[in-house]
Amino acid sequence: MTTDLSTTIAGVQFPSCFMNAAGALCVTRDELMALGQSRAGAIVTKSMTVDARQGNPEPRYYGFPGGSINSMGLPNLGYRAYAEMIPELKRFGKPVVASVAGLCEDDFPVIAAAINAAQPDLIEVNLSCPNIPGKPQIGYDPEASERVIKRVRHLITVPMGLKLPPYFDPAHHEVMGRVIGRHGVNFLNMINSVGNGLVVDPEREAVVIKPKGGFGGLGGRIIKPVALANVRAFYKLFQGKIPIIGTGGVVDGVDVFEHVLCGASAVQIGTVLVEEGLDVFGRLETELAAILTHKGYRSIADVQGMLKEL
Ligand code: SIN
Numbered sequence: 001m002t003t004d005l006s007t008t009i010a011g012v013q014f015p016s017c018f019m020n021a022a023g024a025l026c027v028t029r030d031e032l033m034a035l036g037q038s039r040a041g042a043i044v045t046k047s048m049t050v051d052a053r054q055g056n057p058e059p060r061y062y063g064f065p066g067g068s069i070n071s072m073g074l075p076n077l078g079y080r081a082y083a084e085m086i087p088e089l090k091r092f093g094k095p096v097v098a099s100v101a102g103l104c105e106d107d108f109p110v111i112a113a114a115i116n117a118a119q120p121d122l123i124e125v126n127l128s129c130p131n132i133p134g135k136p137q138i139g140y141d142p143e144a145s146e147r148v149i150k151r152v153r154h155l156i157t158v159p160m161g162l163k164l165p166p167y168f169d170p171a172h173h174e175v176m177g178r179v180i181g182r183h184g185v186n187f188l189n190m191i192n193s194v195g196n197g198l199v200v201d202p203e204r205e206a207v208v209i210k211p212k213g214g215f216g217g218l219g220g221r222i223i224k225p226v227a228l229a230n231v232r233a234f235y236k237l238f239q240g241k242i243p244i245i246g247t248g249g250v251v252d253g254v255d256v257f258e259h260v261l262c263g264a265s266a267v268q269i270g271t272v273l274v275e276e277g278l279d280v281f282g283r284l285e286t287e288l289a290a291i292l293t294h295k296g297y298r299s300i301a302d303v304q305g306m307l308k309e310l
Contacts, residue, residue, distance in 0.1 A: 003289040004299035007041070007266045009243045010159035010186040012095050012121050014266060016041035017256070017288075017300055018281050021247050021270035022099035022126065022163065023047065025278070027076055029085055036092035039281035043089050044268065045082050047101035047126040047163075050110060052078035056131060056211035061274070062199060064208075067220025067249075068271040069199045071131040071211035074101055079111045083118040095121035099163065101129055105138075105148055112152040122187070123156050125149070128165035130195025130217045137195060139165040139176070146179045153183050161187035161245070166194050166226045170233065177237040189245040189268065190230045193217025220271035224249025228262050232307065235263025240305050253287025263305040 007017040019042035025031045027046040035043045055075025062069050076082075082098060089096045098120040102108040108125065115123060127139035127148065138144050139162075153160065162185055167173050180188070197218040199208045207214020227248025235244055246264030250256055251272050259267050272280050288300075297303055 003292045003297075004301075005285055005288060007300060009245065009265050010122065010161070012159060014041040015094055016281070016285060017260075017266040018284050019097070019245075019266065019268050020044050020273055021268035022097075022124065023070075023072060024270045024273040029081075032085060032089055034278060036089055036094070038278040039285060040094070040278070041266065041281075042095040042097055042121075043092065044097040044124070045099050046076045047074055047099040047129060048076050048079045048082050048111060048115070049074055049101055049103055050079060050107050052076065052081070058210060060209050060211055060216075062208040063220070063271065063275055064199060067218055067222040068274070069197055069209055069216040069218055070193065071209050071216035073131050073211060074129060079115055083115050086115075086118040086120050090121070097122045097124055099124045099126055100152075101126040102148075103132065103135065105144065105151070108148050109151045109155055113155045116156050116158065120158060122159045122161060124161045124163050124189055125152055126163040126192070128163055128192035128195075130165070130193060131211065133212055137165050137192075139192075142175045142179050145176065146182070149179065149183045149185070159186035161185065161189055163192055164188060164190040164230070166191040166223070166230055166248075167233070168226075173230075173233040173237060177234065180242070181238070185242060187243045187245065188234055189247055190234065191223070191227045191248045193219045193270075194223050194226055219248065221249050221251050224255060224258070228258055231259060231264050232262040235305055250284070253284055253289075253291050256284060256288045257291050257303070260300050260304050261307040263307075265300075265304065
């Protein structure tokens with residue numbers, strides 16, 4: 001029995017439900033081309049700003065057995081470079097997702113208009129980078145989020161999604177749900193890293209990354225329950241009508257299966273892609289297919305959102 005790991009998000013077909021998270025191996029042209037050649041089901045660009053950025057001082061990424069902490073600070077080539085690359089990236093025959101960030105609200109429409117003109121397959125508006133010193137995550141401010149969404153919505157003609165931070169209370173899911181519901185958002189991606197965690201090295205009696213006094217976004221296995229909770233909460237809030245990309249804590253095929261059960265249509269891979277490289281996509285395909293086959297399912301659509309409650 002063959003297993004169908006393809007998926008559809010906002011009418012766009014993905015040959016497989018796995019893709020990189022914005023930030024993981026997707027800053028440079030070479031990295032994006034390598035994603036194109038890999039088994040990834042899409043190519044997601046690094047979240048882009050108006051001007052190219054070096055990002056925060058190093059060390060700014062640290063992996064540990066349970067996950068990772070990063071404070072990259074949006075190192076990227078600037079939107080013009082990504083806009084130029086999009087036609088070339090589209091030749092790989094899989095969706096290209098342009099991730100749009102900004103250092104202030106005025107940046108978002110500038111980038112959205114220009115990148116939309118290059119016609120990626122989807123645009124993800126990142127409301128959740130926790131790593132720019134002095135800049136709070138927009139996604140934690142519903143009014144600011146709504147202002148940004150309003151300013152970009154009419155400029156974007158391809159499916160538009162939001163990359164959200166983790167929320168920790170149903171009241172916050174509901175408030176953001178109302179904002180999202182008012183503006184014709186076509187898909188959601190959650191969660192960005194769990195912002196402003198702190199990892200300590202007891203040997204050196206020191207923090208492990210340099211920016212922001214060691215505070216950074218947590219990723220990897222330790223954040224999976226938070227990611228699953230957010231996927232599930234928004235899946236239920238929108239009764240499955242807004243497709244969700246589940247991001248956070250995907251290490252193996254079981255993690256993907258759990259994200260899909262909670263309602264995800266696809267998953268993004270961050271920490272393990274950085275740690276393991278592009279071969280992770282083939283491994284996850286094999287592992288997910290084995291789980292689905294073992295359980296008698298033929299596609300991810302068979303289980304999507306079917307999490308049982310007791
Ligand atoms: C970073 O570049 O600091 C990470 C990007 C993000 O969390 O959105």
